[in-house]
Structure formats: C-alpha cells, structure tokens
Amino acid sequence: MVRAIVGANWGDEGKGKIVDMLGEKSDYIVRFQGGSNAGHTIVNDYGKFALHILPSGAFYQHTTCVIGNGVALNIPDLIKEIDGIVGKGVPKPNVVVSDRAQVMMPYHIDFDTYEEARLAGKSFGSTKSGIAPFYSDKYSKIGFQVSELFDDEILEEKVERIAGIKNVTLENLYNAPKIDPKELLNTLHEYRDMIAPYVCDTSKLLHDAIKEGKTILLEGQLGTLKDPDFGIYPMVTSSSTLAAYGAIGAGIPPYEIKDIITVVKAYSSAVGAGEFVSEIFGEEADELRRRGGDGGEYGATTGRPRRMGWFDAVASRYGVRMQGATEVALTVLDVLGYLDELPVCVGYEIDGVVTKDFPVTAKLKKAKPVYEVLPGWKEDIRGITEYDKLPENCRKYIEFIEKELEVPVTMVSNGPGRHEIIYRNK
16 A cells, blocks of 8 residues: 655655654655755654654665655765664664666755855745755756666766856856766765665666555655746746656656645744735734744754744645645644644635635735634643544634644654654544
C-alpha cells in the first residue's frame, strides 16, 4: 500500500512528526520532490532533530529511506545529515538514492544568492538553497543526473559545456567569479565517491516492493500553497508539492497511491514572502510564535521567524482539495490552549464580494479576511489520548474545521512527541 503525507498550507504543518509516527509500521519512506531548502522537525526517543533531505523515517531500522528521482539532491548535505544523526546515537539509516535523481551543484546555491541580491526588495524570499536554479537547469536539460557521475566521458564533456554557459551569466549579469571546469570536475568526482554506496534503481525497488505488498510512505515537502502551479505564484517553490507528483517523483504508478493524508495546522504560519490573508502582527503574533511548535515558530532550515496567522479555512480547504486528501491530520492544536477565543477565517472579501473559494494570486492581493470567532478552551490538552476527553470547546473547534475542510479529521496532534496523537474514526 502507498500512502502520501503532504501539506495543505504554506509548509511547516508538522508532516515530519506524522511521517515519523506512521513510519513505525512502514517499510519504505520516500522523498519525492524538493531538496534541503526546508526541514522537518522530529522529536523522538533519540532527541530532537531537524531533517532537511533525509526522509523522516530515518530513525527506524526496519525502514528503507528512499531519495527519489524528483529530489534536488545535495550530496554533501545528505552525507552530513546521515553522519549527524549517527553522531547522536541513532543507528545508521538504510538509505538508497535514485540513479535518476539530479545533483544540486555549488553554483546553484551561488546563483540563488546572487539573484536574490539582484532582486533586492522584489526578491522571492528564497532560502538560498539553490532550488530555483537547480530545477531551472533540470528542465533546461543542463543538469547532472546521478548516473552520469559514473561516466567520465559524459561528465568531462558536460562540465566544459555547462561551465561555458554559466560563466556568461556570472560575468555579465552578476559580475561574479567564473567557474573553473577542472575544479567543477573534481567536485563531481568527490560527489560520486560520496554517493556511490547508496545509488540504485529506486523505481524498480519500489515497483518490487508494491508487488510484495509492502507499505510505502511518500513524504512531501512544503505544502499546497507553495506549489508552482496551484500555489501563490510566483512566491512558490520550484517543484510540485502535491501528492499527485509523488507518483512521478518516486517513479510509481499514480493508481498505487491509495491514501493521501493531508496535514493541516490548527493555526497558520508561513516562511518567506507571499500573500497571507489571515496574517496577524505585533504582540498577538509574537505570543503565538513563541508558544508555537516545539520551541517556537522558527524555520527548521533557516531559523527565520515564521509569519503567523489564524486558521484559514479558505486556503486550507483549497489545499486539502488540491492534494486529493482522503483524510486530514490536524496538528499543533495544543498550542492554542492559552486563548480566550479563536478567530477562524471563513471567507475572503474581494472588491466588496465575499468568496469561500481560494483565488489566483492577483485577486488574493486584494483579499481581506472574514472571521468567525469560536470560544477557546483555556486548558492544556497535552497528554490526552482519547478524543472524548478533550474539552468541549476544543472538540467544537476540531469539528468546525472538519466541516469547513469537507474531509474527515482522523488524527489530532496535541504535542510534538511521536505518540502525542489522538485518533478519530473516519
């Protein structure tokens, strides 16, 4: 069985915890898109970890962690991450890397940094991890596929050609140092030696696993609103964040994805630029940020303070729909126990007309939130394991959200720990 775990919002919904939790009963956990530009925070018996490129199932010995062909593969980051968790007492994870994955190059990170600086006040809020230049090169067919690292003839020719293309831009647009082809070739040889033990045909591996009836989790990075087609374009990432792309990014048939668990945050947060209708500011935002997540709402990769907002039913319903959610996991609910009342954005007013449908970015810029206010429960809910034991107003909040999303909320996370979860019947 193949299940996808994806985000409905701007990312940072708590997908890592859900993957880590469901990984206990899974055989394979697959990253199918994105790179080390975002992180998943995991809290388990080994401690607290921020994973960036490793799948969140890396803490189990019975799972195989797969880096799929759709991933922006930063090889030094992957090796550093494996060594980092092993250094903290975690047994070395079983990791395999697709021979069709493409390699993140040092110049991708340079180009990302140069371009953000050039755009200045009109930048996209990039994490400067090289993601946009990487995917641009992939689709321009001037990227390096992992398999090519093991063919010197292909590699040498390609290095000369690509260095020539890149140096024109470096010299004339960015006034930056040019790429030395010999140094670049040496770097690629180093990458080859680092990644060699992990490389295989992961699509065939997963095909065989499906035939054998194994359980496979597809782990999405970021969320619907950062998808390049259906997100808040152009303030989006450069790979599809949707469960549907899991079939492509992992190399499996789309009809094998039977369950799509879409993770929804009980309030809103976002890192980076872009439209954010239910955003709050000042002391109200600072308080929620300070209490949020595990240790506060700060980017797992960048450390940047996240932008905060109330629950946005319009954006979340759209996010859940675009993911094709079969069920919803509602996270960080425990954070909200300090509030007397909970505003929920149930509509957008655009040019004097209220809509419940999420619009394109040009219209989103004009949107003003329409709130419905629910009473708070003023109680710490951590440690509660049965739904019926939650305070009445807490249950009402969950059920209000479920009605707005139009998809069953089957899991409620009430703390950062692996087993701090309440299951509800579908």
